Amino acid sequence: MTDTGLPASIEAAWGAQRPTRGPKRALSLDRIVAAAVAVADADGLDALSMSRVAGELGTSAMSLYRYVSAKDELLTLMTDAIFIDAAAVTSSDWRPALTELAWGCLRAYRAHPWAVRIPISGPPVTPHQLRWLETGLAVLSPTPLTAAEKMSTLLLISGMARNDATLANDLGAQDNLMPTYAQTLGRILPPQDFPHLLAILTTPVMTQDDHPDVEFAWALARILDGLAALITTKSE
Template identity: 40%
Template structure:
């Protein structure tokens, strides 16, 4: 389950009942449309492709219809509107991997670490997710299957059910922050025309002068690789969160 950000779009903004019918295939099936091969799956897949390529701001029923080579009204045979389509997209991209090893080969810690890396990869593939407010998600089969898989792996932590959910929320919150930072870096590079290395190189003369001034002795004494790209900041932070959970789990077991 992904939490998203304040964003430009909001999950659950369409007709909730109709969205659930579409997610769980419990509603009436659309009558055959004028364009052979047009299906709800194709509409959702095309919408995801547009959002991946051009951002969530480019998403509209007209744009999807153009991509599919059909009239806008044809889409309404399958999905009521953009709000419902967005929720279908969210569930589609959150389909969990069917690889049994996707959540690691070990216990709960390996599962949560794998979840963190998989969630970061999800945001990298679909950066528009960071622009969607998912504070009130519509839960479809993909979201529930993903939660089921994670919870089944971390249940042995021995925590209460709310605490287990909180552990997942904690990991997701950390990943959202890291993913947003990466996205902003990429946007800044495209917008400025400067690579990250060029950006910092432009500041080097001023920073070297500041370090020689004696006003910043701790900064001046840092090793040369401190700000290098070789250190895995994401992995370091994720492991420290898991270290904290490990201490908490051990303390809980000791009291029991």
């Protein structure tokens, strides 16, 4: 492996070999990332400071900088770690397999709501994310789609999962948010300018929070329908 241009911590996530000199390390990247994920799961991204993570591990903040050169890298590794189980696929048909991939992705985001708030810093370079992509390409390989179309499909699906999780988390954080929200809108909207929005507020759909899975399943079905149409066309 020649120079990859990647930060050392990312290379370490791929299992780069350690130098042999010097004292043994007291920690490991995995433990640090796991601790960081635990902190974020427990108290959110705002509570995720280097000192807090170090505290959980019983060391000092600066120790972490022997493993990660900046907090951003830690965040990148965290967003990779949550996808360990996202690429599990049982079917070999493209449609059910893509469905599994989509839900795997969504499951990761749902289990770790903070992940969607971490800005994407570049193209995927971490193991689990690339594993997900690889699996997706494998699943789509029997289809007549072009390489670009396969890529677009996967980016669309992962983006949709990310997007759905964003909405589900930030919108549905509180329990009876929708009634409150409807009330707020009812009070702030100039009535004559927003007729459709005001009308929909009285719909039971808006006043009760429906299960977020339904929304995702619906959107996914739309996309896969569109894709199926394209595949059928290209197959003829």
